[in-house]
Structures are given as structure tokens and as C-alpha cells.
Amino acid sequence: MPTADDAFAAVYSTYLPAIGGYLARRVEHRFVEDLAADVFAIAWRRRDTVTPGEELPWLYRIAANLVANHRRRQATAASLLFTLRAIDTAPSAEDIAISDLALADAWRRLRPRDREVLALAVLEDLPIAAISLALGVSANAVSIRLHRAKKTLAQLMEEKDDPAGNDDPAPSERSAPQPT
Numbered sequence: 001m002p003t004a005d006d007a008f009a010a011v012y013s014t015y016l017p018a019i020g021g022y023l024a025r026r027v028e029h030r031f032v033e034d035l036a037a038d039v040f041a042i043a044w045r046r047r048d049t050v051t052p053g054e055e056l057p058w059l060y061r062i063a064a065n066l067v068a069n070h071r072r073r074q075a076t077a078a079s080l081l082f083t084l085r086a087i088d089t090a091p092s093a094e095d096i097a098i099s100d101l102a103l104a105d106a107w108r109r110l111r112p113r114d115r116e117v118l119a120l121a122v123l124e125d126l127p128i129a130a131i132s133l134a135l136g137v138s139a140n141a142v143s144i145r146l147h148r149a150k151k152t153l154a155q156l157m158e159e160k161d162d163p164a165g166n167d168d169p170a171p172s173e174r175s176a177p178q179p180t
Contacts, residue, residue: 008047011055012040018124019059025123026067035070039063057133060120064134106156114149121146 019039023032039062043050050058107115120131128146132139
């Protein structure tokens with residue numbers, strides 16, 4: 001008869017790659033292992049609170065909370081370091097390359113909650129029901145958020161293509177009014 005330890009070991013081995021990937025897309029790679037360990041340590045302590053079959057969205061929620069806490073700690077540390085460091089005179093080559101990409105720019109300009117719902121749907125390939133569990137909102141709210149996030153991302157990318165927001169063709173490209 002399988003024990004609770006065996007069931008948790010199965011959850012761990014099944015979902016560690018997904019949680020590791022989720023974390024790798026959100027934090028620097030040097031923090032992924034520690035955060036993944038923290039996710040499963042919390043999951044172990046709270047394993048009695050998860051509904052069978054909903055383990056992955058539950059783990060994503062734990063991971064999202066840990067990422068948020070990690071980012072807050074990093075921002076605090078970066079803020080302190082920023083006040084103490086000398087000003088750089090040139091951006092890195094990577095920053096220059098990324099800044100030229102319309103998608104990367106539009107992604108950065110999205111609200112964090114829009115990025116999160118898009119990431120769970122597209123990058124993590126979760127169904128709406130699992131996303132609703134991970135975010136702690138209804139499936140209907142997830143559908144609405146996902147639709148709005150996709151629409152906003154598309155608009156931000158269009159703005160990058162046409163920074164002036166001109167949808168009208170140039171005067172020379174307009175056709176002359178047709179007599180009626």
C-alpha cells in the first residue's frame with residue numbers, strides 16, 4: 001500500500017520539471033534550484049491541503065508566491081546597490097538586442113497580471129481550469145483576463161510597428177474621392 005511519502009515522491013518527480021521551467025522563465029538560473037526546493041518544502045508541509053488531481057496548479061501558485069517574494073528581495077537589494085554604484089555609460093549588448101524586439105518590448109509593457117496569465121496559458125500550456133486554480137480566481141475571470149491580455153499585447157506590438165499611431169495611409173497613398 002503506497003504511503004503519503006510515496007505519493008509525494010510521485011508528485012515531486014512528476015512536476016519538478018514543470019516547476020523548474022516555470023521558475024527558470026521568471027528568475028535568474030542561479031536561483032531556480034533553491035526556489036524549486038522551497039516550493040516542494042512548502043508543498044510537503046501543506047500536502048494535506050491539496051485536492052488530488054490539482055497538484056500542478058497548486059504548485060504553480062506556491063511558486064508564484066515565492067517568485068514574488070524573491071523579486072521583492074531582489075528589488076530591495078538592487079535599490080541599495082543602485083545608490084552605491086557608479087553609473088554605467090553603455091547598456092549591455094544583450095539589452096540592446098532585446099530592446100529592438102517588438103515582442104520583448106510589448107511583453108515588458110504588459111501589466112504583471114497580464115504577463116502572468118499569458119505565461120501560464122502559453123508558456124506553461126495550462127488549461128483555463130488549472131490557471132484559475134493557480135491564480136485563485138474563477139475560470140470565467142481567467143478567460144476574460146486571458147482575452148484582454150492577448151488583445152493588449154497585440155495592441156502594444158502594433159504601437160511598436162506604428163509609433164505615431166497613424167492607421168491612415170500617407171496623403172499620397174489616399175485615393176481621390178470618387179464622384180457619385
